[in-house]
Amino acid sequence: MLPPRFEMLVGLYGDEPTGRLLSAEATIDSWLRVEAALATAQGELGVLAREDSAAIVAAATLDNIDAELLWEQARNVGYPILSLVRQIDEALPAARRGHVHYGATTQDIMDSGLAVQLDAAARRLGELLGDFGDALAELAERHVDTVIAGRTHALHAVPTTFGAKIAGYLGELARHRDRLDAARSRVAVVSLFGAGGTSAAYGERAAALRARVAELLGLAGTDVPWHVARDNIAEFGLVCALLTASCARFAREVVDLSRTEIAEVAEVAGHHRGASSTMPQKINPIGSEAIIGLSATTGALSSALFRIMEAGHERAAGEWQAEWQVLPQLISLSAAALATAAATATGLQVFPEAMRANLDVDGGLIMAEAYMMRLAPHLGRERAHDVVYRAVQDCRRTGEPLHATLARALPEHLAAGVDTDLAPEDYVGHPHDTVTAALALWRARRAPTQPDPR
Template identity: 70%
Template sequence: MSPRRFDMLVGLYGDEGMAVILSEEETVRSWLRVEAALATAQGEAGVIPPDTAEVITRTATLEAIESARLWRETRNVGYPILPLVRQLDEALPPEHRGRVHYGATTQDIMDSGLALQYTAAATRLGELLEGFGDAIATLATAHADTVIAGRTHALQAVPTTFGAKMAGYLGELARDRARLSSAAEAVATVSLFGAGGTSAAYGDHAVKIRGRVAELLELVATDVPWHVARDRIAEYGSVCALLTATCARFAREVIDLSRTEIAEVSEAAGHLRGASSTMPQKANPIESEAVIGMAVTAGALSSALYRIMEAGHERAAGEWQAEWQVLPHLSALAAGALATARSIAEGLQVFPEAMHRNLEADSGLVMSEAYMIGLAATLGREQAHDLVYEAARRCRETGEDLRAVLREVAPAGAVASVAELAPADYVGDPHLTVDSALSAWRAVD
C-alpha cells in the first residue's frame, strides 16, 4: 500500500472514538455484518440452506479478508463489494460456496453498512455534544451575575452577563441535539433493493428478508429504495456542519474576548501552550483557532452534499463516490470540533475584573440606552434618543462622564430621570435566560 496522507488538523484535534468508528477496519466490518445478516435472513426464509447461512455468518469476519488484496482489486473493479464477496466465498468450505451476497447489489451492502457506521458516528457525536453542552452549562450557571459589556457590531452596546451570553450557546446546542437526533434516526435505514431498486433478485421473500436484516442490524426497514435518494445522508452531513459552526461561534467569542485590549477571558494556561517561535510573550488561543479551522473546512465540504443529491435514474454516476470522501471528513471534523470546544470551555479562564474595567472604558456610554429609556418617560422616546445621542458625541470628544453630561443638558423636569445606574442595574433578567437555557438543555425527550 502507498503511504497514507497525514491529516494534521484532525490528527491533532480529532476524537479517537470517532477515528475508530471511521477506520478501515470498521468500514469493512460493517459490510461483513450486512452480508452475515443477509445470509441469516435468507437462511430463515429458506432462500439458502440454513446450515450454509450459519457458516457464512461465522466466516464473515475481518480474519477472512486480506486487506491489501481487497483494495488492490477494488481499484480495478471500482467498488469493494465484489472483491470482498469473492474473498468471503473462498473462505467457505466448498459445499457452502456460491450463496454469499445472494440477490444483493453492491450498494445494498455499502449503504446498509453506511447506516451502521454513521448511526455509531451519530451516537459518538451525541456523546461529545453532551460533554460540550455540560461545560457551557457550568459556565452559564457560575457566571449568571458576572456583568460584561454586550457587544453589537463589535462595539460595546448594553450590559449583560457572561452567564446570559453562555446561555445563548446552550440554547443553540439544545437545538443542535434535536437536529442530530433526527438525522441519526433518518440515517439508520437499511438498503436491500437489488440492482435497480426493484428487489426482483430477492424473489418473493424480499420484504421479509429486508425486514429481518433491519431487525438483525437494529436498523429501520423501508420498502422505498434510496440508492439515489440521498436526502438522509445530506441531512446527517448538514448537521455535522451545523455542529462545527456552533463550536466555531463559541471559539470566535473566546478569541475576540481574549484580545489584549479586552482580556476578559483566556484559554487554559500551560507551559509553552500557544507559544510563538519568535515572540516569547505570546499565548495564542490555539484550541479556538483549531475549532474555527475545522468549521471552515466542514462548511466548505457540506456544499457537496447538495450536489450529491442530484444523482439520476436508479444509480449515481460519480455523486456516490463523493460521499466516500465527504461523509467521513464531516464526521471527523464535527467530532474534533465538539471535543476541542469542550476542552476550551472546561479550561476557560474568566476575568470579571477586566469585564468591569472595560464597562467603564468609554465614559459610561454603555449605559446610553438605560438613560434614554429613563428620559423617555418624561421627554418621549425620540427627544430622549436625540438628547443622549448628542451627549454621547460630547463625551467622546471631551472624555466627560455620560451621566454628568446628561444631568447638565437635560431639561429641568427630566433631570431626576437621570438617576445613577450601575451596569449591573441594567442587565434584564439573566437568571431567567440562564434557567430557561438550562431547562431546555436538561430536558429529556
C-alpha cells in the same frame, strides 16, 4: 491501498473513537456484518439452507479478508464488494459455496454498512455534543451574575452577563441535539433493494427479508429504495457542518475576548501552551484557532453534499463516489471541533474584574440606552434618543460623565431623574431567567446516545 494521508488538523485535534469508527477496518467490518445479517435472515426465511447460512456467517469475518487484495481489486472493479464476496466464498467449505450475497447488489451492502457506521458516529457525536453543552451549562450557572459588556457590531452595546451570553450558545446546542437525533433516525436505515431498486432478485419474501436484516443490524426498516435518494445522507453531513459552525462561533468569542486590549477570558494555561517560537510573551488561543480552522474546512466540504443529491435514474454515476470522500471527513472534523470546544469550555479562565473594568472604557456610555429609556416616558422614545445622542457626542468631546451632561441639558424636573450615575449591574435585564430557560432546554433534551425505539 495507499498509505493514509497525513492530515495535520485532524491528526492534532481529532477524536480517536470517531477515527476508529470510520477506519478502513471498521468499514470492511460493517460490510461483513451486512453480509452475515443477510445470510442469517435468508436462512431463517428458507431462502437459503440453514447450513449454508450458518457457514456464511462463520466465514464473514475480518480474519478471512485480505484487505490489501480487496483494495487492489476494488481499484480494478470500481467497488470493493465483489472482492469481499469472493473472499468470503473462498473461505467456505466447497459444499457451501455459491450462496454469499444472494440477490444483493453492491450498494445494498455498502449503504447498509454505511448506515451502521453513521448510527455509531451519531452516537459518538452526541456524546461529544453532550460534553460541550455540559461545560457551557456550568459556565452559564457560575457566571449568571458576572456583568460584561454586551457588544454589537464589535462595539459596546448594553451591559449583559457572561452567563446570559453563554446561555445563547447552550440553546443553540440544545437545538442541535434535536437535529442530530432526527438526522440519525433518517440515516440509520437499511438498504436492501437489489440491482435497480425493485427487489426482484430477493423474491417474494423481499420485504420480510429486508425487515429482518434491519432488525439484526439495529437499523430502521423501509420499503422505499434510497440508492439515489441521498437527501438523508446530505442532511447528516450538513448537521455535522452546523455543529462545527456553532463550535466556531464559541471559539471566535473566546479569541475576541482573549485579545490583549480586552483580556476578559483566556484558554487553559500550561507550560508552553500556545507559545510562540519567537515572542516569549505570547499565549495564543490555540484550541479556539483549531476549531475555527475545522469549521472553515467543514463549511467548504459541505457544499459537495448538494452535488451528491444529483444522482439520476436508479444508480449514481460519480455522485456516490464524492460521498465516500466527503462524509467521513465531515464527521471527523465535526467530532474534532466538538471535542476541542468541550475542552476549551471546561478549561476556560474567566476574569470578572477585567469584564467590570471594560464596562467603563468608553466613559460609561454603555449606559446610554438605560438613560434613554428613563427619559422615554416623559419625552417619547424618539426625542429621548436624540437628547441622549447629543449628550453622548458632548461626552466624547469633554470626557464628562453622561449623567452630568444629560442633567445639564434637561429641564430641572427631568434632570432629577438622570443626575445619578446608573450602574451596569442595574441594567442587565433578566439573566437568571435566560440562564434558567437555557439550562432547562438543554437538560430536557434526550441525549442522542440513547437508543431509539425501532
